[in-house]
Amino acid sequence: MKILILTGKFGMGHYQAAQAIKEELENNPKDDIEIIDWIEYLTPGCAKYIYAGYSSLIGHNTFFYNYHYRKSENYPPNRTPDHALACYVKMHRLIQQKRPDLIISVLAFCSQAVSYYKSLSGCPVPLITCITDITGHPEWINRCTDAYTAASDEVRSALIQKGVPENQIFVTGIPVRRKFKNRTASGNPRPKLLLMGGGLGLLPKRLDFYKLLNDAVPAEITLIAGKNEKLRQKLENRFEHIHVMGYVHNIETYFHDADIVVTKPGGITTFEAIHSETPMIALNPKLHQEKYNADFIERHHIGEQLAIFDDYQAVMAIARFVSHPQKIRDCRQQMQVMKASLDCCPLTDVIGHVIKSYPLGGSASNEILSFNF
Template structure:
């Protein structure tokens, strides 16, 4: 059996989820061939890096425009077609001829749109599994050619059903995270508290000097800040504060989470579920992008974390209050455990098993 996984590098979340799904299938089925492709690196190899740079510039400098488009298309009644569809369809046809997939998995809306249109226009019926990587049912994720959906939570499942998706097609799988985040190893005893702060792959963190000064002054708290690919921030704060360790881009995030009492991050979908599986309470920076606003609302609704104030001084005060409140931290962890109980982490494996056997697969 051949499985083609399609994704993109708009941030690290989509690609990370794709890698995780590929790893899960590979561990369970030695005879399944996995091909993972960044759709833009494959189709426009000379321009993909510029595309991703442009996206980063858009969300950092023109967030209002991004949010306007997101809201404008969120509840469209008609299907959303990928731009330059004919060009990408031709490239996808070549990729499919090369890989001969029996199933395609997508962790990016663009890829789901592309495969759905390919199936419809070419009279094909290649099963398409769409993995939604935010707590969202934005119209861009919903396509007539999708066979199954992997969704983060019950609320997203219900929203898809309300929009006309058959219940048996929607699996509550959480957002896929690497196996290391599921170890849930926290030290039994240590000196003081350990705070972890992350800004995602792009290192989107506060710039105010007072924020870092406030963190450095927290009593009995050691702070680790992962700056990702934000070299400017790394250089500005590295080695400047005695109680703050600064780390650049790392693939050992799970280790830092295992050592932490509390994590602070922007509310990205992958990071959110990494903390859930690690049972690590989360505080999130006040969100601005629309999908992160939805993720932050989910955090508060599930009572697994809190949204921080916008002002740096108030932000530090809230961090200090929460990290020294063991009762609240335990309550947040307990809520994460309850939420995890409703996740079917083996959903992708059940789907692959059904596809291999030619049996109908339905979500319960």
């Protein structure tokens, strides 16, 4: 079976989710699985500028992003994608080239593009949308989607309220790579704290914050600056208890070695922490969906949310969490319970459910080519 996984590199979370799905499905040697960066495929000459613009927006001014996100929460589902004509033409070319039996999307824009193409062309290739947020935002909901994977029961309920049939929704969690799922007891003599801000390294810039962190938090701290090279150079070898790293390719090792992770609560990062059983402190979530994720973390008792922009108060709150080993153990136990519930519905079961109703192969020959834009 030929499977296409469509994604994008807005940050690195969506691409990591695509890699996790490919890893899970590669157990079947008969499957041919390929990851496609849809933004790169759609606009090969502009993709790097689109990604750079997104990084700049998220890093320097989240107001416009959050304004659009809040406004779009009230939009109806099944929206026509931006650049609809280009999406149709490029999707037709992609399907003719690759002849997929199944498409899996981990980016809302990809799901919109595939659904739009299917609705106009009559293409029968089934589409599974893996929602990588812990929300039921309408941007994920499209008429020609055949199944949705949701992070939690709350997301499932939100999708049902927006009109998605119950039998199309499967609670699988957000896909994470296998390496995150095998934690061994760390037994650190002094607590270890992992501080990170995603692939872009979106962390506090103030030097006073890190000085307080070094002096007041009773832990050995590993700070992963990601692609934020300016921050890495600013902090490297500056503090006794803060070990600074740049971008790393084995982030799961640091999750497993840590007793607590302090980070921006992206959807993928949250589930990487759950699977590695590392309690979370969601530090000052700025993006609107990250605030939903932080609420999820608190509601399920797998960590804390710190919406505190005063350096001293934020550091003292982190210190209290680090100094409370029973709370850390309780959070880890809740994560174990959550992991066990997610194991009941693997993605392979979702695929098996979907393809029963669809013929495999020869998708293009069944299309009714239409250009009714």
